[in-house]
Amino acid sequence: MSKRKFGTREWATRNLNFFIGCSHNCYYCYARYNWCKRWKKMPVEKWKEMELNKRLFWEKPKLIKDGRCMCPTRHDILPEHIEETLDYLGRWLEVGNEILITSKPHLECIKAICNEFKDDYKEQIVFRFTIGSMDQSILDFWEKDAPSYIERMQSLRHAFECGYKTSVSCEPYLDKNIYLLAETFLPYITDTIWIGKMNYMDQRVGKRENLISQGWSDKDLQYYDMVVESQTDEFVRRLYDLYKNVNKIRWKDSIKEVLGLPEEEIG
Secondary structure: OOOOOOHHHHOOOEEOOOEEOOOOOOOOOHHHHHHHHHOOOOOHHHOOOOEEOHHHHOOOOOOOOOOOEEEOOOOOOOHHHHHHHHHHHHHHHHOOOOEEEEEOOOHHHHHHHHHHHOOOOHHHEEEEEEOOOOOHHHHHHHOOOOOOHHHHHHHHHHHHHOOOEEEEEEOOOOOOOHHHHHHHHHHHOOOOEEEOOOOOHHHHOOOHHHHHHOOOOHHHHHHHHHHHHHOOHHHHHHHHHHHOOOOOEEEOHHHHHHHOOOOOOOO
């Protein structure tokens, strides 16, 4: 029996990355946790200093015949690295790959990608933008160095208006207003909206009692509690009941596990 798909494997068959570290430095980031805490390859404070992985960057592209690629998964696309990004994406698109471009998007970068590939590779690209809350104070806490909610929405609208396939990841969703998020995005989505919980919160962020001992303030803990309260089985079931008949809304493995939903095709 094959293993159940989870994480990025629900979206693509091959992950593409060419930097180590990410200047967005999101608190719950699985890559930061693995690299800095689990494997202890660098101090957490160094994670923001993105370094080009030359071996991966110059890897000879090959056509992924049994699925699509997802790029990036362990870092994001930054304005200061846009030339490397366009070069890398172009080489993997040139051999015929479909690429799911995932990002907490900088509008400048999305405009550059849309313009660069509009003539030759538009049909091979799907954008999937991560937006977990409409509340900027919440984003400032969990994703303090990532683009604002407004800039992410501008990026979504720009890609949509340029005729690209568009999608959103609400993984992790960061508060109970996920209802408003989905309804706001749907007019600009040609593909899907994926909803998922904050995975392994105790490990990647920490247990509440440990965070208190580390000096988290009452205000900090409010943001933590928002996530916990929005991830109860009861809330997940209500969320599912609301959107279960909306074809464009899909459920990540963390939601499927609560509801006992079957595995789906990669999407």
